[in-house]
Amino acid sequence: MTIDESTLDHLARLARLRIEPADRGGLMADLAALTGLVGRLAAVDTAGVEPLSHPGDLTLRLAPDVVTEGDRADALLALSEAAQGGYYTVPKVIE
């Protein structure tokens, strides 16, 4: 499968990535190789096979409705690039 310019732009927008013009050619080739692998997987005949979302027969374990985690704002905010007045801050998002 080939990845064209507009597909690359679409993926970049979804991933919120700015791609330098010099990188475009290489990225398109890499993505084409990756989707090529998916293409090979898709070639397998799966007619009559139930779609599988999870291997094995695990089912979910549920937690009781009890609060077990307290205020750790300071520790979490310390991990972030920017914080102010108890909030994480990011460059202004304009809606």
Added chain:
Amino acid sequence: MSAWQAVIGLELHVQLATRRKLFSGAATAYGAEPNAQVGLVDAALPGTLPVPNAEAVRMAVRFGLAVGGRVARRSEFARKNYFYPDLPKGYQISQYEHPIVAGGEVRARLDDGRDVRVALVRAHLEEDAGKSLHDAFHGATAIDLNRAGTPLIEVVTTPCLHSAAEAAAAMRAIHRLVTWLGICDGNLQEGSFRCDANVSVRPGPDAPLGTRCEIKNLNSFRFVEKAVEYEIERQIRELEAGRPIRQETRLYDETRHQTRALRGKEEAHDYRYFPDPDLPPLVLAEAEIDAIAAALPELPDARRDRYQRELGLSDYDADLVTADRSTSEYFEATLAALGGPEPKRAKTVANWIAGELAAALNAAQRPIAESPVGPEALAGLIREIEAGRISQKVGKDVFAAIWAGEGDAATIIAARGLSVIRDDAALAAQVDAILAANPKPVAQYRAGDTRVLGWFVGQVMRATRGQADPATLDRLLRERLG
């Protein structure tokens, strides 16, 4: 022009009233300090794994059963991928191909008394995102993750609604149901119950569906009605001017009462859903679903119908006392205190709830569950009136006194000397005084104009502050005037 048909479907985000979040152990309480209720999973720390809240699952099942939907014995969580600063993981855990509830129906009542059947597509479990504050700091967007991970069910209706009034009625009906079930606190101001509306118009009911616009984040019944109304008119105006509708997300501007396109979201959504590998399928045991079904309360529609059938309440009264669960409980408790459900009393109790009580609660801005006049106290007052110890009119004063904390009805009546005056001699003195002071109407009556009798009744009632026994008074007046 009048041939246009509007087609509306709603998506309701119903925050579930659990103590902890959907996938972490952090609290969900509203109004905490920013970022004080963020679990490690909510903050998307690498290596942490989500564990679903059992109560959130039960609440979703409760909803599914209440709307007569199909509760999936096996459902799946999926990742909805998008990047936004208030979504630390880069995906929202939701349900996609296999939601916990499919189908179902809710009955919505319009102001004109007409019922609309609102068919549901599905209700799925998902986590809420955090909150972005765009105006808190200069040049920066502030992020509060307290809301991140709060459990929601997203209820999706079919596009079965055809007017702004129907859309608002559907939202109200679902709001009433989820608060009745106790799965949502229903607080619109705090965002516990939010609505998106998909609106399109077409040239007639048989035409193919038109291009739709989605109006996001409507947080009041009135705004839904206004926004949908505006949007329908806008789309008709565009189409009649020959301009096609663009599929887009729009926001409702509350001050201008119009919708506007949300910039930067023109692109079609591409969420690349896939089953969440961290969360194996959610499997519900038959016994558990049965237990939840057995514990369901009588639902509002069923109760309204029963009140009409068994208690003979009018449609209007039945609707009123089942408006929400606390009103209905108040009504039931009052009837019980009066010795059980009986049609005549049911009507009396409904009148008190709709009249004096509603007015007092409204003036004091209090919910009925916190009424200073409780069901027992109201029953006591009704008993005094039923027994003929006070008149209906005096009853209203006694109600106000109970509200003000002066004690129960019997105490207030005794303390203030409000009992009905049935004593012939006492009442006769009042009657004679009124007749003596008003020779003209007396003459009028005697000349055959008996309509003035009512006027005399009014005068004596005023003189006795409403305490005269009407039957005794009527007899005394007729005896003297005749």
